Amino acid sequence: MSIKRSLIKNTGFNLxxxxxxxxxxxxxxxxxxxxxxxxxxxxxxxxxxxxxLSAVFDFGLSNAVVRKLSIPSTTNEDRVKTWKTSFAIxxxxxxxxxVCVIAILQFLTKSMPIFGHIDNNTxxxxxxxxxxxxxINHLNIHxxxxxxxxxxxxxxxxxxxxxxxxNTIISAIVSGYYPNISILFAVQLIFHFLTFVFMVAxxxxxxxxxxxxxxxxxxxxxELFSFGLRNFVGTLAGQVESQFSNFILGALVxxxxxxxxxxxxxxxxxxxxxxxxxxxxxxxxxxxxxEKDRIKKLKKLILGIELVVLLGGFLAVLLTYLVGYQFLTxxxxxxxxxxAAYPIxxxxxxxxxxxxxxxxxxxxxxxxxxxxxxxxxxALTVFFEILFSFALISMGAVGVAYAFLGSVCITVPxxxxxxxxxxxxxxxxxSQPEPLR
Numbered sequence: 001m002s003i004k005r006s007l008i009k010n011t012g013f014n015l016x017x018x019x020x021x022x023x024x025x026x027x028x029x030x031x032x033x034x035x036x037x038x039x040x041x042x043x044x045x046x047x048x049x050x051x052x053l054s055a056v057f058d059f060g061l062s063n064a065v066v067r068k069l070s071i072p073s074t075t076n077e078d079r080v081k082t083w084k085t086s087f088a089i090x091x092x093x094x095x096x097x098x099v100c101v102i103a104i105l106q107f108l109t110k111s112m113p114i115f116g117h118i119d120n121n122t123x124x125x126x127x128x129x130x131x132x133x134x135x136i137n138h139l140n141i142h143x144x145x146x147x148x149x150x151x152x153x154x155x156x157x158x159x160x161x162x163x164x165x166x167n168t169i170i171s172a173i174v175s176g177y178y179p180n181i182s183i184l185f186a187v188q189l190i191f192h193f194l195t196f197v198f199m200v201a202x203x204x205x206x207x208x209x210x211x212x213x214x215x216x217x218x219x220x221x222x223e224l225f226s227f228g229l230r231n232f233v234g235t236l237a238g239q240v241e242s243q244f245s246n247f248i249l250g251a252l253v254x255x256x257x258x259x260x261x262x263x264x265x266x267x268x269x270x271x272x273x274x275x276x277x278x279x280x281x282x283x284x285x286x287x288x289x290x291e292k293d294r295i296k297k298l299k300k301l302i303l304g305i306e307l308v309v310l311l312g313g314f315l316a317v318l319l320t321y322l323v324g325y326q327f328l329t330x331x332x333x334x335x336x337x338x339x340a341a342y343p344i345x346x347x348x349x350x351x352x353x354x355x356x357x358x359x360x361x362x363x364x365x366x367x368x369x370x371x372x373x374x375x376x377x378x379a380l381t382v383f384f385e386i387l388f389s390f391a392l393i394s395m396g397a398v399g400v401a402y403a404f405l406g407s408v409c410i411t412v413p414x415x416x417x418x419x420x421x422x423x424x425x426x427x428x429x430x431s432q433p434e435p436l437r
Contacts, residue, residue: 021164022270028172029263030332035175038337039117042258044181046114046246047126048167050105054097054134055141060228061086062145063366067227069149078220080211085221086142087214094138101131114250114258122182129185136192137163143199146206155202159195166191230372244382245400248389259337261397263328264345268352271316275309275359299423305360313353320349340397347401354412361419368426377415381407 033041065086068074074082105127109115115123140159147155166188174187204212245265249257324345328338362374384407392399 021160021168022273024164024168025266025270026331028168029266031172032175033259033332033334033337035172035179036181038256038259038334039114039254040179040181042250042254042256042262043114043117044184045258045262046250047105047130047181047185049246050101050130051133051137054101055137057093057097058090058138058141058228058232059093059225060230060232060371061089061224062141062228063371064224064227065142065145066149067366068224069146070151080207081217081220082224083146083207083211084213084215085217085224086145087212088216089221089224090138090142091214094135097138098131098135101134102127105130112250114254118181122180125182126185129182129189133185133189133192136189136196140192140195140199143196143203146203150206158198162191162195162198163188227369227371230375232375244385244389245397245404248393248400249397252393256340257397260340261344261400263332263337263341264348264401267345268348268355271352272356272359275356299427302360302364302423306357309356309360310353313356316352317349320346324349343398344401347398347405351401351405351408354408358412358415361416365419365422368422370422373418373422374415377411381411383407384410 032044036044065082068082069079109123109127144156144159147153170187170191171184174184178184245261246258249261325338325342328342328345329335332338332341358374365371365373385403388403388406389400392403395402
C-alpha cells in the first residue's frame, strides 16, 4: 500500500472513532450538566481528570514500544522481549498508581471545599472505582501499543468505542436515572474491563502462550527507558497542561469555575484532537520513512498538513466569534454557564490555532529519535502557564485562559523552527553518498 493510502486509511479509522466520541460527548455534556448540576458536574470533571492524568505515567514507554515494534529490522525475538518487558513494567506502574490515586484523593477530598457538594459515601465509592479504573486503564495502554505498531487502527479504536461510549452516552443516560457520580464511575469501570478482555484476546494472536506473559529483560528495559524518559517529560507536561486548570480553579476559585473553564477547554481540546488523531497514525509511518529515497516526500507531506491545519485554525476563530455564543446557548441550555464560558472560548480559540500546529512536528521529532525536544517545549509551556495563571488568577477562569494563550505564543513558534531545522539536518544526513568500501 502507498504511503498516502496507508496514512489516509489509518487516519480514517482514527477520525471515525474520534468523531463518534466528539458527537457522543457533544450530546452528553449538556445532559450531565443538567442532571448533576453545575457544582457537582465540576466535582465530577475534577475526579475524572485523574484517569487521564494517571495514564501519562507510562514514562514514555508507549511510544518507545510502538517505535520498536514498527521498525522493520526488529527481529521476532526482540519483539517478544519488548512485549514481555513492557507488560512487566506496566503492571508494576499500574499497582503503584492504584495506591497513589487512593492516597491522593483521600487527602484532597478531605481538604478541598468543592467536595462539600457530595456526601462521604459517594466520595469513598468514587475514589475506589477511580483507583481500579486507573489500574485497568494502565494495562490497556500496554495492550493498545500493539495495534498501533501494527497500524491496525480499527482495533486500536476499540477503546474509543467501549470506554468512550461509557464516558459519554451511557453515563448521560445513567445520570438521568441515578444522578450520582459514584454510579457513573462504576459503569465506566465495567467498560474499561471489557476493553481489557478484548485487547487480551487480540494480543494473544501475536504473542501466544508464554510469549504473552510479562517478564522483564534488563537490556530491553534499558532501551525502552532510554527513549521513553526523553519523551515522558513532554507527555506529562501535556497532561499537566490539560488538568492544571481544574486544580487551580478548584483550590482558589470554585467548583463552578471548573465547569465554566472545562467546557470551552474541552471544545478546544477536541478540535486539536482531530490533528492529534492524524499524528497518532503519522508517528509509526514517519519512523518508516527515514530513508534516502523517501524522506523528501515526508517533508512535502508535513508542509501540506501544517498549511491545512493553520487554515482550519483561523476558520475556528471566525466561527467562534460569529456563532459561538448562540452555539453554547443552544447546546448547554444554561445561560449562567454560557455567560461565564463564552469569553473563555473566545480567548482559547486563538490558543487552538497555535496548539493545533504542534502534534505533527512532535510525531516527526519522535520518529527522528529526538523526543527530548518536544518534551522540553512541553515542559516550558506548562511552566509559563503555571506562572501566568498564578499572576492572573484574580481574574478567575478568564485569567487562566489568558495564561494558556500567552504561554503558547512563546513556545509554539520556537518548536516549529527547531523542528524544521532538525528535518533539514536529517535530509542532509541521509542524502550523503555512502562511503566506498
